[in-house]
Amino acid sequence: MVSESERTFLGLDLSTQQLKAAVVNNSLQIIHEASVMFDSDLPEFRTHGGVQIDKTNPSVITAPTIMWVKALDMLLDKLTVAGVDFSKIAAISGSAQQHGSVYWQKGSEKLLSNLNPSEFLHQQLASSFTIANSPVWMDSSTSKQCKELEDAVGGPQKLAEITGSRGYERFTGPQIAKIKQTRPEAYKNSERISLVSSFLCSLFLGKIAPIDFTDGSGMNLMDIKTKKWHADLLQVIGPDLEEKLGGLVASNANVGPISPYFVERYSFDPNCRIIACTGDNPASLVGMRLNEGWLAVSLGTSDVLFVWLEEPKIVLNGHILCNPVDSNAYMAMLGFKNGSLTRERIRNACAESNWDIFNQLLDSTPRGNFGNMGLYYDVQEILPFLSGDYRFNKANERVTRFTSLEVEVRALIEGQFIARRAYVEDIGFKLDKETKILATGGASNNKAILQVLSDVFNAPVYLLDESKSAMLGAAYQAKHGLLGSQSNYFEITSCLPPPRLICQPYSDASEIYEPMVARYRKLEAMLLGNKV
Incomplete structure (x- = not known):
């Protein structure tokens, strides 16, 4: 049993160009860092700046979903080689580029819960996505769908009042609407739809993780006052969308124990908790305190x-x-x-x-x-x-x-x-x-x-002397989420230099x-x- 003073916390940041991680000690000091650059460490995916631009339509910008999975395999191997003691990690959280979306194939949740610890994640999840390339925040091909969402509630001002923003091409709601309209079979065969942040969380959780309130409010689909999906906006895309999106949780929610896959493959403590992951901009607010x-x-x-x-x-x-x-x-x-x-x-x-x-x-x-x-x-x-x-x-x-x-x-x-x-x-x-x-x-x-x-x-x-605010925000959120509602975030981070x-x-x-x-x-x- 690891003592409170010995426990550590893992924060990840799945950004546009790289996946990076920091392990911090109980005083929130960085003790290990590692990163995987998509272009140079994963050249087989042929990304430039972490993305692929459609040659026939440059407004369509995506990233290979399985590349992110393989990057996690590589990152965990790098941390292993660096001597990280995974058994001391008490909680994990993450941040990710906002507005990207992942489309899980039917049967993916069952596969996630029965992973083979002797094989890499990317080998087992290779056929788990109905859309091989995830739309990302740089994509601007959804002007038509933005207008449809705005019109459904009475215009851009009204959409902004409900969701916090007018219709934006990069936002996930318009992106999902475009997939539904242009690739109806892929949409139909999607068991669940994740944001990049909840996708990262799902890998550690061993089941499809819920979307958090904060990243959910960057989708043009969530009512920021009630923190629930807005029925009229979901209906614009399809009557089954709520089922595909799942529920919403607080950004520091403790969503469950780590998947047995990581316990058996990397010797994580089975009591290690997974805390909801959020977008990189909100995580930066956390990291900047x-x-x-x-x-x-x-x-x-x-x-x-x-x-x-x-x-x-x-x-x-x-x-x-x-x-x-x-x-x-x-x-x-x-x-x-x-x-x-x-x-x-x-x-x-x-x-x-x-x-x-x-x-x-x-x-x-x-x-x-x-x-x-x-x-x-x-x-x-x-x-x-x-x-x-x-x-x-x-x-x-x-x-x-x-x-x-x-x-x-x-x-x-x-x-x-x-x-x-x-x-x-x-x-x-x-x-x-x-x-x-x-x-x-x-x-x-x-x-x-x-x-x-x-x-x-x-x-x-x-x-602030520290610049890696999104990754560190995820690590701080891991500790905050583990300690739960009885803890005060600003007390938790008061040990850091002002x-x-x-x-x-x-x-x-x-x-x-x-x-x-x-x-x-x-x-x-x-x-x-x-x-x-």
């Missing part, structure tokens, strides 16, 4: 904001999901396509492709930028739906160029963060003196940029930027109305 009052800003190729909300407002181009830590709360995600690549374009044009010069230019201009404001969209933006560059002087007149490189640089960074703040407020987040920002992603190592972020939001900015304070807003930040946010809203409305 966000709670009420915190706002996470991921500064990458796209900028993504994660927000903890008690009661959300619906915006047509944001996503409201059920909260993976607190079933009574929500989380919001706001995505902005023009992030780091746009910052790099202006850096290259104004600062000799050098971040140090860029930061000097940024620091040499006053907050508020003499009233100049710029909005820069290299590609079609989501929020707002604009593309191109827009520069305004202090009189709100369009100008073709600014008077100096310094003004251009500050206009870019201020304009980006002012827009982010406007949309965060629109979705129901209240900025006040308790607000704190957690910065992640590539640009979070640039203190000059973070200082502008701090000033625009009038809130201190912190950094985020580091990086910068605080200047005392005049509020009086400078609140009027600029109001001004931005007017300029955006004007641009969207094509009045400029």
Whole structure:
């Protein structure tokens, strides 16, 4: 019997390009890590970036389902070679790329419960899927099905009010509808339909695992208020869909003991518990230890904001999901396509492709930028739906160029963060003196940029030393789920080092930027109305 202090927890992350795992000890410190890269470690599947793009229709993007299974076989072998003592693992949870779907062949559940421990999983499950290639989040071939779901409930706004999002091509509901319409036999022969997260959970559980509330709220099929499938939306796809989807559970639900297959093959403890798996974005919220009052800003190729909300407002181009830590709360995600690549374009044009010069230019201009404001969209933006560059002087007149490189640089960074703040407020987040920002992603190592972020939001900015938030979120959720409802997630994770304070807003930040946010809203409305 393993003592409480010796027990460990396994967290997995099945992302687009790789499957990775971390074993953490009872203090949530990483003691083992391993990963399998799909392109290089599994070249026989001929993926590029972990996916396959249809040559005749590039909007159809999938991944071979059995590749994910084989990756798990390889990952567990890597952990075995690394000396992981599987008998000490007390609970397992996982995260996975959101919106992908897996179609189990009839008889799969029986097969899962009777696996032969002397054979690899991928050998035994090779013919277990009615669709060999799973649609993934990059697929955008379901515009017709999105409209059908929206029309069924009275339009995009109504669908967003029910499910947390308007119809999105990548979401699982439209994807399932497309399979039903274009491959009716495959749909008919599907015993169950899983998300990628519940599919990963199913492999460890030895039966088809339930979908969790949080990942379920990224499907355009679940009522985020009742946490139940919405009957009218299911009916659009087919009367038997609820049977194929199964029930819904909390994101930290203890769904059962580990499959005997893993006990016999890898010497896992038969008492090891499997905790529901969720999507990678919700798992990141868990891994970043966000709670009420915190706002996470991921500064990458796209900028993504994660927000903890008690009661959300619906915006047509944001996503409201059920909260993976607190079933009574929500989380919001706001995505902005023009992030780091746009910052790099202006850096290259104004600062000799050098971040140090860029930061000097940024620091040499006053907050508020003499009233100049710029909005820069290299590609079609989501929020707002604009593309191109827009520069305004202090009189709100369009100008073709600014008077100096310094003004251009500050206009870019201020304009980006002012827009982010406007949309965060629109979705129901209240900025006040308790607000704190957690910065992640590539640009979070640039203190000059973070200082502008701090000033625009009038809130201190912190950094976490750990970047693998989805995988670690799964490991933390394993412990939280094992301890159950009597445990408090924030007490469980209190043993971890707190985020580091990086910068605080200047005392005049509020009086400078609140009027600029109001001004931005007017300029955006004007641009969207094509009045400029």
